[in-house]
Amino acid sequence: MDSRLIGVNQQFADIFQSDALYLSGKLLNNFSNIIYSHFIAAIEKFQDGEEQANFEFYSKGHFYLSYFKILHDIEQNINAVILICADVTRLKRREKVLILNNQKLHDHLFIDDLTGLPNKMAFDRFIQEKVVKNKQTLYAFMKIDLDHFKKFNQVHSYTYGDEILTEIGRLLNDELNADYAHIFRLNSASFVIVVQGMTPWAVLTLAERLKIKIMQENIVLDTLKNEILTASIGIYHLSAEQDHDILQQLDLAVRQAKAQGQNSIHVLST
Known part of the structure; x- marks a missing residue:
């Protein structure tokens, strides 16, 4: 399709990087394949009934918006098409800053500052967006609670305790398949x-491995006392018929695990 610049x-x-007089009368596809494809x-x-159209393109370090409007x-x-190209580089940069700021806000709200793992707010959101809306999926929950960690902090300092928490978080994350x-x-x-x-057996096997x-x-x-750091694990399986508070169930499972002695696993009966 021929498209010639008339003004x-x-x-x-x-x-x-051209001259207005030089471009006047030129075919679009002779000087810009991008603009021609937009045209x-x-x-x-326009043939589908729309009166205007716009597209973005990048050229020589700048972002542009090409805007087309028909004249009848x-x-x-269709008698002619008005074409306006606007430099939107500043807007794109501001958009990028907003995206970065939104990401920082997300990280602040949903990421644990110490370990870099998702935090409780992220857990609550996951429950609402994934678990509550998809009750047909088989979900199991596992709470890993480090044994006597308060004593660990008192003996070795909270600073070293934070280092250990980061190490444990990384270890657990590395052992899990995000799928x-x-x-x-x-x-x-x-x-x-x-x-x-x-399956419940596979979940128990995973808990034992961790x-x-x-x-x-x-x-x-x-x-x-020649003691090393261990963890007690509580497991709770959620069924479609249940509407229990998941964290309460996990707390109960962990308490029952610790009642069996440290470094234990307890599967809460449903």
């Missing part, structure tokens, strides 16, 4: 893992 101002010509797409929109003759046929498991840090010494689509991984780090809890 050009210098501001438009400057975009293409063809705009014509298709007295019989309402079926999601990890969250709830508070000082607790992590929650949401598992979907796994418990052993923590033990194998050989993090000293009490030198005099």
Whole structure:
């Protein structure tokens, strides 16, 4: 389709480092394949009944918006098309800043500052967006609570305790497959893992593996007693018929695990 420029101002010509007089009368596809492709797409929109069309393109370090509007003759046929190209580089930069600021806000709200893992707010949102709306999926919840971690902080300092929490968070995250498991840090010494689509036996096996991984780090809890850091794990399986408070159920499961002795696992009966 032929498309010839019948009038050009210098501001438009400057975009293409040219001269307005030179471009006047030129075919679009002879000087800009991008603008020509936009023109063809705009014509298709006009034929579908739209009166205007706009597209974005990038040229020589700048972002531009190409805007097309049709002019009709007295019989309402397309007589000409007005083309305006506007430099939107500043707007794009502001948009990028807004996106970055929104990401920072998201990180502040939903990411744990210490471990970099999703926090309790992220867990609550996950429950509402994934679990509540998809009750037919098989979900299991696992709460990993480090044994005697308050004592660990008192003996070794809270600074070292924070380092250990970061290390444990990284270890657990590395052991999980993001396709079926999601990890969250709830508070000082607790992590929650949401598992979907796994059998109860597979969930228990995963819990055993994570418990052993923590033990194998050989993090000293009490030198005099030759104790190392361990974790107790509570497991709760959610069914479509249940509407229990998940965190309350996990707290109960962990308490029952610790009642069996540290470094234990308890599956809450449903």
